[in-house]
Amino acid sequence: MGAMRARRPPGRHRRADAAAEGQRATYREVIAIREFRALWYGQGLSLLGDQLAQVALAVLVYDRTRSALATAAVYALTYLPSIVGGPLLAGLADRFARRGVMLACDLLRFVLVAAMALPVTPFWALCVLVFLVVLLSAPFSAARAALLPEVLDGDAYVIGSALQNMTNQAGQMLGFAAGGAVIAAMGPYRALAVDAATFLASALILVSGVRRRPAPCPDDGSRPSMWTMARAGARLVFGSRKLRTLVLFAWLCGFYVLPEGIAAPYAARLAIGADAGALPVPVITGLLMAAMPAGTVIGAFLFSKFVAPARRLRFMGWLAMLSCAPLIVTALRPPLAVVLAAWVLSGVGGAYQLAANAAFVQAVPAERRAQAFGIVQSGLMAAQGIGILVGGFAAERLGPEPVVALSGIAGVVCAAVLAMLWTESRGDKTSRVRAEAAA
Structure with a gap:
């Protein structure tokens, strides 16, 4: 990463270099670390609660409007506040103690969610509360992402990231697959109360479970403003x-996440055909939304378990293309089983994000890590939100099947270009290393 490479203590350098040479950490070793377990358990709890709300929202909006655009727009609203919060609020985790930032956001x-669970809360207030809840996820996620490399080192960080990623996707999978039945049994307000309890x-x-650490930037009276930190973070990242x-590899997810935003209208189309049998639309919607997270769990496990640390970056471009290529099959209007298999395979390809994330962490100084992650997360949310909105708009006119296929085609093209750029950059590094060795 050139001049932007992080300055690390000698011990961390040795462990990271050992991991790069092929020494693997194990899942058992990582789970044995108490602080990681605390971060992991807290993540899993909040994810399960959030997925209940998302499924209920998607099915409810489509039932009332029968509009793919409206469904996609409401789904996209859960992404958009982070576009603003990422660059501005993520820097709080570099200005203040990261555990403290996470605690404040959780409380x-x-x-806010407890207020949403009250039946007397008017609709406009619910919209405001949802915006604020999602906005607070930006500093929380940035603090957790910046704290994880302080808890785990070397290949243990990759394994820990894989576990968190698998937990994230498994939470989505379980929430999407069972969300419809749970919402039908307990009602939306009780589901929101459960979500509040998870925070x-x-x-x-x-x-x-997580020990207190001082703020990365000491309070010496010379702290820069949030705007200054945001601009400096943008210069660092770009x-x-x-x-x-x-960063562009990370933002590629906008292409393969798009189908989730139009899963409800896609399910309605599939329910019309004989291939779906007697399955109701909410059940098909849940299965479609759970397919990619299920594939990501599989891919993250296989990628972190069986691919050596030194080889992960070489597979990144190929897996990125795999994350989009299976979606093209939807142009043939296949039955439900084929669609599910294709979306699962797409999720498997999404495991390339583990390699991209680990390489990004190694290149960013620890004291600026939260701000950098916040900017990336902001763009990530923007890519997903805009992609879902565009997909919903197009699905209104073309139908969901061709829209998903077009998203796959565009994603494969972009992934291929990024793979070539990455290969060139790695080639440049190899040439410099050989030249320095020869000198």
Whole structure:
């Protein structure tokens, strides 16, 4: 990553270099670390609660409007606040103690979601509360992402990232697959109350399991403003060719996440055909939305378990193309079983994000890590939100099947270009290393 490479203590350098040479950490070793377990358990709790709300929202909006655009727009609203919050609020985790930032965000979200669970809350207030809840996820996610490399080192970080990624996708898979039945049994307000309780439980786990650390930027009276930090973070992230390529790899998910935003209208189309049998639309919707997370769990496990650390970056471009290529089959209007298989395979390809994330962490200084992650996360949310909105608009006119296929084609093209750029950048590095060795 050139001049942007992080300055690490000698011990961390040796462990990271050992991991790069092929020494693998194990899942058992990573799970044995108490602080990682606390971060992991808290993540899993809040994810399950959030997925209940998302499924209920998608099915409810489509039932009322029968509009793919309206469904996609409401789904996209859960992404858009982070576009603003990422660059501006993520820097809080570099200005203040990261555990403290996470605790404050969890407690505030508990209060906000608890207010949403009250039946007397008017609709406009619900919209405001949803916006604030999603906005607070930006500093929380940035703090957790910046804290994880301090808890785990070398290949243990990759394994820990894989576990968190698998937990994220498994939470989505379980929430999407079972969300319709749970919402039907308990109702939307009780589901929101459960979501609020998960934020409180996450805060308690953080207090008991993660030790206090000082703020990365000491309070010496010379702290820069949030705007200054945001501009500096943007220069850091986009000032290096390799970092730019890694960021674009991360943002590629906008193409293969798009189908989730139009899963409800796609399910309605599939339910008309004989291939779906007697399955109702909410069940098909849940299965479609669970397919990619299921594939990502499989891909993350296989990629982190069986691919050596030194070889992961070589497979990144190929897996990125795999994350989009299976979606093209939907142009043939296949039955439900084929669609599910294709979406699962697409999720398997999404495991390339593990390699991109690990390379990004190694290139960013620890004291600026939260701001950098916040900018990337903001673009990530923007790519997904805009992609879902465009997909919903197009699905209104073309139908969901060709829209998903076109998203796959565009994603494969972009992934191929990024793969070539990444290969060139790695080639440049190899040439410099050989020249320095020869000198």
